[in-house]
Amino acid sequence: MADATLQHSAAALHGPAGEFEAPLFGAYSKKVGMWLFLASDSLTFGALLFAFSYNRIYTAWPTPFGKDSIINATVMTACLLSSSLTMVLGVFAAQRGDRAWTRNWLLATMAFGTAFIVLHGMEWTKLIHEGLSLPGFPKPAGQEAGEFARISTGVPQFAATFFGLTAMHMLHVTIGVIYLGVVALRKWFLPILGVIWLAAFFLIPSDNVFHYGVHALLIGLIVSSVILFLKPKDYDAHDVEVSGLYWHFVDLVWMFIFPLVYLMSTKI
Amino acid sequence: MHDVAKHDDSKGQYFWVWGALLVLTGVEVWLGYRQIFEPVRMLEALLVLSVIKSALIIAYFMHLKFETALMRWMLVISVAGLFVIMYFFFFPDAGRILRLGVH
Numbered sequence: 001m002a003d004a005t006l007q008h009s010a011a012a013l014h015g016p017a018g019e020f021e022a023p024l025f026g027a028y029s030k031k032v033g034m035w036l037f038l039a040s041d042s043l044t045f046g047a048l049l050f051a052f053s054y055n056r057i058y059t060a061w062p063t064p065f066g067k068d069s070i071i072n073a074t075v076m077t078a079c080l081l082s083s084s085l086t087m088v089l090g091v092f093a094a095q096r097g098d099r100a101w102t103r104n105w106l107l108a109t110m111a112f113g114t115a116f117i118v119l120h121g122m123e124w125t126k127l128i129h130e131g132l133s134l135p136g137f138p139k140p141a142g143q144e145a146g147e148f149a150r151i152s153t154g155v156p157q158f159a160a161t162f163f164g165l166t167a168m169h170m171l172h173v174t175i176g177v178i179y180l181g182v183v184a185l186r187k188w189f190l191p192i193l194g195v196i197w198l199a200a201f202f203l204i205p206s207d208n209v210f211h212y213g214v215h216a217l218l219i220g221l222i223v224s225s226v227i228l229f230l231k232p233k234d235y236d237a238h239d240v241e242v243s244g245l246y247w248h249f250v251d252l253v254w255m256f257i258f259p260l261v262y263l264m265s266t267k268i
Numbered sequence: 269m270h271d272v273a274k275h276d277d278s279k280g281q282y283f284w285v286w287g288a289l290l291v292l293t294g295v296e297v298w299l300g301y302r303q304i305f306e307p308v309r310m311l312e313a314l315l316v317l318s319v320i321k322s323a324l325i326i327a328y329f330m331h332l333k334f335e336t337a338l339m340r341w342m343l344v345i346s347v348a349g350l351f352v353i354m355y356f357f358f359f360p361d362a363g364r365i366l367r368l369g370v371h
Contacts, residue, residue: 025338025342026335026339027336027339035339039346046351047354050354074293077293081286085286087329088279088328088329244330245330248325249330258296259296262300263296
């Protein structure tokens with residue numbers, strides 16, 4: 001009798017079919033949550049891009065980026081676009097329950113993302129060596145006093161907006177690679193990330209800005225460890241799709257940074 | 269729980285979108301080198317291309333095209349509206365500072 005009453009109450013609560021009410025947006029909550037986060041994050045990048053555009057229009061803006069920088073940035077763009085394609089293929093593999101190919105496509109996406117970070121890091125190192133710098137940056141040995149050094153002192157907005165925008169984006173790409181690593185490899189990813197962090201710290205010279213920047217990986221390692229040990233789970237197709245949303249957003253933001261920061265400052 | 273987004277899953281369309289994005293990137297680089305527009309016009313042209321590229325990414329790669337109309341419009345209208353508000357706050361105020369000569 002008591003069981004019958006309970007079942008009757010449950011039916012009244014969840015409808016005659018005993019099912020829960022359909023979600024408002026027709027999507028599961030994790031996906032809606034990620035969309036809301038991305039909407040808010042787009043405003044962060046929007047504010048940075050508006051600030052850049054204002055400075056670009058109303059300041060005597062230098063155009064120092066030569067052929068090498070533009071080719072490098074174009075290859076970086078191709079890496080991100082290709083990573084989005086491999087991410088989509090990973091989501092498809094997850095939806096058909098193919099775990100091996102899900103992992104393979106996620107690893108391919110991470111490889112493209114890592115290539116983007118390495119290329120961007122090399123670009124930063126080259127520009128800093130040529131004199132483009134911010135007050136807090138370490139001074140590398142043999143830093144040149146050429147065009148970029150004059151720009152850093154004459155138009156400080158250039159270095160501030162360039163490093164501000166690209167650092168924010170590089171941080172997002174790094175978080176994305178770690179996120180995908182956790183989804184693809186779970187706890188196996190933690191020692192890999194630890195080795196990469198230590199290797200990068202010891203191999204990058206101390207007068208390079210990334211000698212300190214690489215500690216972002218340590219923070220990622222700690223956060224990933226806490227998540228994986230406190231709430232261990234087998235990531236399913238929903239998780240892969242949600243991580244894909246984040247990854248595509250990182251790609252999307254670069255579609256604005258590349259033309260505005262690089263192409264609008266091309267040396268003719 | 270609602271299932272993972274189900275839609276026309278032909279993979280070919282994603283390769284087409286990827287190709288289109290690479291071609292549009294090539295057009296941007298070409299415009300950047302040719303400098304056929306003055307800076308403000310150039311900024312507008314590159315922004316239009318960027319908006320087209322981002323629309324392709326959002327619609328296809330992020331699957332928003334295949335979500336419900338309510339979710340689609342809620343996201344697009346709210347984000348676009350906030351950018352418009354940001355624009356009207358940012359640029360006129362920055363221009364005012366410029367006209368007053370406050371540096």
